[in-house]
Amino acid sequence: xxxxxxxxxxxxxxxxxxxxxxxxxxxxxxxxxxxxxxxxxxxxxxxxxxxxxxxxxxxxxxxxxxxxxxxxxxxxxxxxxxxxxxxxxxxxxxxxxxxxxxxxxxxxxxxxxxxxxxxxxxxxxxxxxxxxxxxxxxxxxxxxxxxxxxxxxxxxxxxxxxxxxxxxxxxxxxxxxxxxxxxxxxxxxxxxxxxxxxxxxxxxxxxxxxxxxxxxxxxxxxxxxxxxxxxxxxxxxxxxxxxxxxxxxxxxxxxxxxxxxxxxxxxxxxxxxxxxxxxxxxxxxxxxxxxxxxxxxxxxxxxxxxxxxxxxxxxxxxxxxxxxxxxxxxxxxxxxxxxxxxxxxxxxxxxxxxxxxxxxxxxxxxxxxxxxxxxxxxxxxxxxxxxxxxxxxxxxxxxxxxxxxxxxxx
Numbered sequence: 145x146x147x148x149x150x151x152x153x154x155x156x157x158x159x160x161x162x163x164x165x166x167x168x169x170x171x172x173x174x175x176x177x178x179x180x181x182x183x184x185x186x187x188x189x190x191x192x193x194x195x196x197x198x199x200x201x202x203x204x205x206x207x208x209x210x211x212x213x214x215x216x217x218x219x220x221x222x223x224x225x226x227x228x229x230x231x232x233x234x235x236x237x238x239x240x241x242x243x244x245x246x247x248x249x250x251x252x253x254x255x256x257x258x259x260x261x262x263x264x265x266x267x268x269x270x271x272x273x274x275x276x277x278x279x280x281x282x283x284x285x286x287x288x289x290x291x292x293x294x295x296x297x298x299x300x301x302x303x304x305x306x307x308x309x310x311x312x313x314x315x316x317x318x319x320x321x322x323x324x325x326x327x328x329x330x331x332x333x334x335x336x337x338x339x340x341x342x343x344x345x346x347x348x349x350x351x352x353x354x355x356x357x358x359x360x361x362x363x364x365x366x367x368x369x370x371x372x373x374x375x376x377x378x379x380x381x382x383x384x385x386x387x388x389x390x391x392x393x394x395x396x397x398x399x400x401x402x403x404x405x406x407x408x409x410x411x412x413x414x415x416x417x418x419x420x421x422x423x424x425x426x427x428x429x430x431x432x433x434x435x436x437x438x439x440x441x442x443x444x445x446x447x448x449x450x451x452x453x454x455x456x457x458x459x460x461x462x463x464x465x466x467x468x469x470x471x472x473x474x475x476x477x478x479x480x481x482x483x484x485x486x487x488x489x490x491x492x493x494x495x496x497x498x499x500x501x502x503x504x505x506x507x508x509x510x511x512x513x514x515x516x517x518x519x520x521x522x523x524x525x526x527x528x529x530x531x532x533x534x535x536x537x538x539x540x541x542x543x544x545x546x547x548x549x550x551x552x553x554x
Contacts, residue, residue, distance in 0.1 A: 189529040192519040194483050197467045199512040204379040204460035204498060204505075208370040208429075212436065212452045214361030216336060222351040223329040226250040231347045239340045240363070240439055243333075247340070247358075250330040250351065259323035266316035273309040280306050336362040337440060341450075366436035366448060368398065368411065370456050371426040379460040379498060382429070385418035396431045398454040409433055409445050413458065431456060466497060467506040473518055474504045481517035481524055482510065489517070489528040 230249045234241040241247060280302045287296040298304065342359040345351060372380070383392040393413035400407055411431040420427055435443035436450075448454075473480050474496065482490045494509030510516060515532070 189487075189531040190489075190521070191531045191533060192483065192517050192521075193533045194515040194517050195469070195473075197469065197510045197512060197514045197516050199465045200468055201462070201464045202466070202468075203462050206372065206376045206379055206458040206460050207500075208372060208376075208456045208458065210368045210370045210431075210454065210456065212366050212368055212433070212448055212450050212454060214363075214450055215365045215367050215432070216338075216362040217341075218334055218338075218360050220247070220332060220334070220357040220360060222250065222332075222355040222357055223353055224250060224255065224326050225350070225352040226252075226254065226330065227350050228345060228347050235340060235343060235358070237340060237343050240437075241334075241338060241340065241360075243336050243338075246331045246333050248332045248345070248347075250332075252327055252330040255323065255327040255330055259320070259327055262316065262319040262323040266313070266320055269309065269312040269316045273306075273313050276302060276306045276309040332357060334360055337364060338362045339437070339439075361450065363437050363439050364435065366433045366450065367414075368431045368433070368454060368456065370396075370429050370431060370458070371421075371424065372429055373426055374420075377427065380458060381461055382413075382416060385416050390414050390432075394459045396459070397457045398431070398433070398448075399457070400452050400454045402452075407446050409436075409448050409454075411456075429458075463497065463505070463507075465507075467510050467512070469504050469506060469510075469516060470518065471500065471502050471504050472520075473516055474499065480506075480510060481521065483515040483517055483530050483532060487530045487532070489521075489524060489526055489530055491524055491526050 227250065228248055229251045232241070232245065232247045233239070234245065235247040283300050283302055284296060287300060338360045340358055340360050343357075344359075345355070345357050351357070381394060383389075387393075390412060393415075396411040396413060398409040398411050411433045413429050414432040415430050417428040417430070433443075433445075433448055435441070436448040438445070438447055469480070474494070475481075477493075478496060479491050479493050482492050484490050492509045494506045497505040497507045499505075517530075
């Protein structure tokens with residue numbers, strides 16, 4: 145092999161490597177020369193939505209719920225036996241009746257006879273008593289006529305016989321009272337204006353003492369048992385459990401949706417149950433509605449039926465100069481975002497008086513008239529330039545990650 149070929153064989157690979165390095169360096173140099181220069185632009189403003197903070201004076205409203213139930217409910221039970229001989233037209237499920245109205249009557253004939261028999265026995269025993277009194281008086285006269293000194297013995301005066309006759313008269317009076325009560329008990333009535341919830345007997349049916357005839361309840365007032373959590377009690381001005389004046393308790397607004405229509409009733413708390421429920425740790429308070437059916441003509445409100453499920457808004461403690469904001473603007477660390485007068489972002493720590501599901505009440509940290517940012521910002525940086533939606537700006541704003549529906553902060 146010639147010397148030239150040997151040289152070419154050994155130095156050709158090295159030359160190719162050097163050539164490749166040169167080409168790569170040249171291409172890199174050309175790429176750097178064509179890259180555009182970075183321009184240092186100013187900070188881009190963020191487009192946000194805001195609401196104006198407004199100071200208010202108001203009463204806190206505590207929410208609860210419960211079912212309407214009667215104040216007084218009665219199970220009608222027969223106290224005497226017999227056949228039901230008459231039934232009132234009001235003695236039907238859903239029937240209204242007045243206090244003292246006879247709802248049904250049990251056959252009274254046997255009880256009238258028993259009353260007459262008791263009255264006859266009473267008259268006989270009164271005659272016996274009068275006879276014994278006369279004998280006692282005559283025995284005293286005979287003792288005196290015989291010229292004996294001192295008082296005669298009890299047997300001479302017939303005192304045992306007289307006491308027995310008096311006891312028999314008292315027993316006869318008791319028999320009359322019982323016979324009259326039994327006769328009265330054949331006529332079933334209740335001492336209040338009410339409504340019959342359930343009817344369990346009918347005319348011609350034989351009943352015995354203890355037979356349940358029906359269920360009724362009073363319609364003068366209705367009650368709603370409302371649970372209150374321990375946190376809610378701090379926002380109510382509840383009197384002591386021993387308070388008896390109804391005026392000391394707060395007013396309540398009741399609402400229910402009936403047939404697609406929301407109806408409202410005015411009520412008032414009348415008492416607390418005084419003990420915390422051991423399982424749920426809530427305190428029950430009782431609200432009252434006067435004349436819920438309008439049967440007594442004492443209420444201009446719509447009819448409120450027993451068993452209706454209602455939501456209650458209880459008027460609570462009065463507060464002055466608080467800012468009411470949507471709940472979603474309050475961040476997890478008790479801060480809110482504020483757009484200051486320079487249209488820069490501020491992160492404000494606030495004092496929260498009460499936080500509800502939809503609203504938050506702030507007493508410090510935000511002033512009346514300031515603009516609170518409602519747009520959710522993933523990483524808010526104090527001093528960030530802001531553009532308020534609806535305001536003109538010379539800057540081109542960047543679209544922020546906007547959630548105006550009130551999503552939770554990360």
